Amino acid sequence: MTPAMTGYLWxxxxxxxxxxxxxxxxxxxxxxxxxxxxxxxxxxxxxxTYALGFVCYSVALQKLDMSLAYPVMTGIAMAxxxxxxxxxxxxxxxxxxxxxxxxxxxxxxxxxx
Numbered sequence: 001m002t003p004a005m006t007g008y009l010w011x012x013x014x015x016x017x018x019x020x021x022x023x024x025x026x027x028x029x030x031x032x033x034x035x036x037x038x039x040x041x042x043x044x045x046x047x048x049t050y051a052l053g054f055v056c057y058s059v060a061l062q063k064l065d066m067s068l069a070y071p072v073m074t075g076i077a078m079a080x081x082x083x084x085x086x087x088x089x090x091x092x093x094x095x096x097x098x099x100x101x102x103x104x105x106x107x108x109x110x111x112x113x
Contacts, residue, residue: 003063004063004064006063007060007062007063007064007069008060008064008072010056010057010059010060010063011056011057011060011064011069011072011073011076012073012076013053013056014053014054014056014057014060014073014077015053015073015074015075015076015077015080016053016076016077016080017049017050017052017053017056018049018050018053018073018077018080018081019077019080019081019084020049020084021045021046021047021049021050021053022046022081022084023081023084023088024042024043024045024046024049025042025043025046026089027042028042028043028046057069057073060073067111068108068111068112071104071107071108071111072108072111072112074104075101075104075105075107075108078100078101078104079101079104079105082097082101
């Protein structure tokens with residue numbers, strides 16, 4: 001596997017961690033606004049997941065230019081958040097969201113050239 005492909009893989013892992021942390025934060029705030037052990041556990045899990053994503057992203061930056069790694073990682077994360085919202089939280093997946101994700105993907109592709 002080339003260093004660039006490895007960098008893209010690390011970007012995807014960082015994006016997955018970011019999307020999962022966002023989902024955990026959403027779950028932490030769904031049931032109640034008070035501070036209880038369940039909410040703190042979800043938020044702690046989100047923090048740990050963000051930390052894991054930070055490590056993955058730092059490895060990606062060793063393999064890719066920053067101007068490429070960040071758009072790729074955030075584009076993948078946005079698509080994953082939309083997919084998780086749709087699949088797990090019954091959030092709408094509108095044509096404008098899909099169009100926006102496609103434009104972000106095209107922008108990341110353009111940056112890679």
